[in-house]
């Protein structure tokens with residue numbers, strides 16, 4: 173009975189405060205933390221650089237996607253996130269050209285324009301919800317990058333369907349017990365209806381692109397339509413839908429949440445916002461995206477936001493055979509994982525780990541095993557360069573254009589905790605700032 177109650181309490185704590193849960197387990201029992209996953213084996217989770225080295229250079233033939241997986245009902249079995257082994261290697265090779273630096277820099281002006289359009293809609297004195305701001309901008313950007321949709325109405329239709337698809341998505345849908353409960357059928361059928369609506373939009377776009385041809389087009393959809401595996405075949409329609417859905421979903425919420433955290437911390441300690449504004453001032457009213465991306469303090473602010481608030485709680489590999497990880501003998505079905513929140517707040521690596529201090533990245537470049545906001549090894553985030561560039565361009569453009577302040581009573585409150593939102597971790601209360609007006613030079 174005590175065991176059952178403890179398990180129920182653990183599940184509830186993980187759902188409301190996953191980072192706090194891991195930290196307390198580590199403080200009580202040491203690193204690695206070992207937990208039992210309902211319906212699966214043991215999960216061994218570490219926050220040590222040696223663990224990141226072990227996991228990201230581990231034996232690929234023993235690693236599979238961790239299941240049950242919270243994103244599967246939304247993204248589908250053909251998503252890059254959900255496939256393993258040779259199929260995963262082939263698919264990554266096919267998708268990689270869409271994420272090369274040169275291509276991503278081509279989206280810079282879209283990123284800047286989407287930010288400036290948001291600022292233009294604000295009135296001095298109003299409250300700006302930072303998550304909403306981040307999501308509006310990143311959705312516009314990802315829709316434009318994937319579909320090349322310059323037409324605002326079609327772009328807006330996509331953005332609305334994506335927001336609807338994600339709104340109210342419950343990661344609990346991954347648990348068969350939850351799915352099979354009659355009382356929950358509403359949630360399942362709601363997700364199905366939203367997926368059908370979203371996929372209908374994707375299908376129209378695919379058909380139109382096939383009809384008009386992909387010649388001379390730079391967007392990700394055109395690239396995927398013309399991409400060929402080594403044997404000359406292309407993606408099936410089902411794979412194409414799952415991959416497009418994956419890019420839209422994985423490609424905006426992550427960046428939007430990080431942007432919101434960065435703006436929040438910059439104004440919680442207003443000296444930081446002022447220092448960033450000083451760095452950007454010489455670039456003028458409409459800074460060039462490539463110039464923004466090269467600013468050292470702006471880059472450090474983005475890196476620090478990703479350190480203190482990693483949006484993916486666990487980077488995990490499920491085992492298909494025995495493997496020793498962090499001194500624990502694991503068997504097939506068990507999972508080896510690194511928790512970015514533990515690693516990024518490990519005091520042996522990061523002095524004063526709970527303080528938001530961008531300068532730590534100016535003073536020292538962390539080793540790849542000390543800093544893993546994008547995971548690592550053969551599954552490292554395929555959109556990392558895209559995400560990092562977008563963070564710099566959007567944050568730089570908004571700081572160059574607008575002035576904000578945080579009301580004193582908000583500044584006096586503790587930093588919000590992270591809790592699961594849609595498919596990532598986000599703040600457990602709204603992050604908001606007062607918009608004081610546009611910058612006049």
Ligand code: HEM
Pocket residue numbers: 252253254264418419422423424426427430478483484487488544545546547548549550551552553554555556558559560
């Ligand atoms: C700040 C922004 C982002 C963060 C923090 C982030 C974080 C992550 C993390 C931690 C993983 C798991 C890596 C692993 O298992 O080792 C991942 C995977 C992935 N991300 Fe991102 N991501 C971001 C932006 C993006 C963008 C912009 C896209 C696409 C446009 C994207 C697409 C993906 C995909 C497809 C995977 C699966 C890769 C695979 O399994 O091979 N992400 N991301």
